[in-house]
Amino acid sequence: xxxxxxxxxxxxxxxxxxxxxxxxxxxxxxxxxxxxxxxxxxxxxxxxxxxxxxxxxxxxxxxxxxxxxxxxxxxxxxxxxxxxxxxxxxxxxxxxxxxxxxxxxxxxxxxxxxxxxxxxxxxxxxxxxxxxxxxxxxx
Amino acid sequence: xxxxxxxxxxxxxxxxxxxxxxxxxxxxxxxxxxxxxxxxxxxxxxxxxxxxxxxxxxxxxxxxxxxxxxxxxxxxxxxxxxxxxxxxxxxxxxxxxxxxxxxxxxxxxxxxxxxxxxxxxxxx
Numbered sequence: 001x002x003x004x005x006x007x008x009x010x011x012x013x014x015x016x017x018x019x020x021x022x023x024x025x026x027x028x029x030x031x032x033x034x035x036x037x038x039x040x041x042x043x044x045x046x047x048x049x050x051x052x053x054x055x056x057x058x059x060x061x062x063x064x065x066x067x068x069x070x071x072x073x074x075x076x077x078x079x080x081x082x083x084x085x086x087x088x089x090x091x092x093x094x095x096x097x098x099x100x101x102x103x104x105x106x107x108x109x110x111x112x113x114x115x116x117x118x119x120x121x122x123x124x125x126x127x128x129x130x131x132x133x134x135x136x137x138x139x
Numbered sequence: 140x141x142x143x144x145x146x147x148x149x150x151x152x153x154x155x156x157x158x159x160x161x162x163x164x165x166x167x168x169x170x171x172x173x174x175x176x177x178x179x180x181x182x183x184x185x186x187x188x189x190x191x192x193x194x195x196x197x198x199x200x201x202x203x204x205x206x207x208x209x210x211x212x213x214x215x216x217x218x219x220x221x222x223x224x225x226x227x228x229x230x231x232x233x234x235x236x237x238x239x240x241x242x243x244x245x246x247x248x249x250x251x252x253x254x255x256x257x258x259x260x261x262x263x
Binding site for chain 2: 034037038040041044045047048051052054055057058061062084088091092094095098126129130133135136137138139
């Protein structure tokens with residue numbers, strides 16, 4: 001036990017990590033799932049802010065909308081829309097895996113690509129829906 | 140909703156068995172319909188005025204669904220962020236600090252959302 005690995009000052013060897021792997025769709029989708037999850041955690045604060053601003057009456061709602069409608073605000077909203085679409089679609093992919101479906105190497109890569117394409121289409125579709133005047137149907 | 144493994148005395152290295160895994164999945168399943176409803180609601184309210192938003196959220200079913208969406212999402216968020224902390228934060232003190240921060244943020248944001256919804260319901 002002369003070379004006890006936990007001896008202070010002794011550097012333990014690390015197993016190969018991120019840097020040595022070739023980038024693949026499945027790996028990128030996994031990382032994106034985590035990143036969009038963290039983005040949506042920030043989104044929960046915006047949701048709380050929106051609800052509080054509405055509860056504060058007309059002035060409060062105007063103050064929220066004046067920030068959300070700025071170019072930066074719209075970019076952030078697009079980010080939330082895409083994050084929610086991606087995290088939900090990829091989450092369904094994960095739930096399918098949990099039930100034992102789609103674990104095949106080719107299938108997992110195909111569904112990973114599909115999640116990217118569909119989530120982008122949904123996010124762009126949502127903004128197109130709003131800009132062509134179709135939103136606001138709960139008047 | 141737990142597996143029989145839950146009955147094992149030691150509960151493994153995580154000290155909590157499969158509880159975390161199950162809760163993350165149950166909230167994930169619940170968030171699919173709730174998230175779709177949220178998208179429907181937000182799209183329907185974009186471009187309307189403050190009165191329309193207020194009266195929509197003041198209706199009992201809408202208030203209930205919004206509260207359920209916020210609370211479920213925040214719980215799912217705390218479970219997910221906990222995994223991020225477990226993966227990247229290795230010192231015990233920092234880990235406990237981060238986990239406490241996540242839970243406090245989760246509870247504070249949930250309470251804030253629900254309180255705001257009650258104020259909205261009471262204002263009309």
